[in-house]
Amino acid sequence: MIELRTVTSDDWPLWRSVRLAALTEAPYAFGSTLTEWQGAGDREERWRARLSIPGAHDLVALLDGLPVGIASGVPGAAVDEAELISMWVGPTARGKGVADRLIREVERWAAERGATRLRLAVMPDNRNATALYERHGFTDTGEPGHLLPDGVGRERIMAKSWAPGPR
DSSP states (O other): OEEEEEEEEGGGGHHHHHHHHHHHOGGGOOOOOGGGGGGGGGGGHHHHHHHTTOOOEEEEEEEEEEEEEEEEEEEEEETTEEEEEEEEEGGGGGGHHHHHHHHHHHHHHHHHOOEEEEEEEOOOOOOHHHHHHHTTEEEEEEEEEOOTTTTSSSEEEEEEEEOOOOO
């Protein structure tokens, strides 16, 4: 059974465990690195701050009671936009609908707050994630994303739009 749990800064140990698993298992998928969040970067106040972004909707996915994924919705630059960030589902839970549930929940949250567009950044070589997002109606915006560590490539920006109102 898939359960989505909305987490707050008080749930930082749970978020921390899943986020570190994500950065360990799929370092190619994120702009952040495991090294940045370990050692001196692994502080309670930093984890609490990450879960205290104003207006954000932070989720941990559980499959049969075990934490297997995360995603966040954060307000976008424009009032009618939101962003999907920190999306990850562990290998044992892939193909079981967890990612679909996380995306739909972030879309629902975004629409509820008045957004009509959801954006995300994906690494250009992450074909599985790109296929997942395309399946959910996201398309490439053509906008340049953040510069990658190689100093040449850029994240791929994708977005999905919908008419105002409940989803």
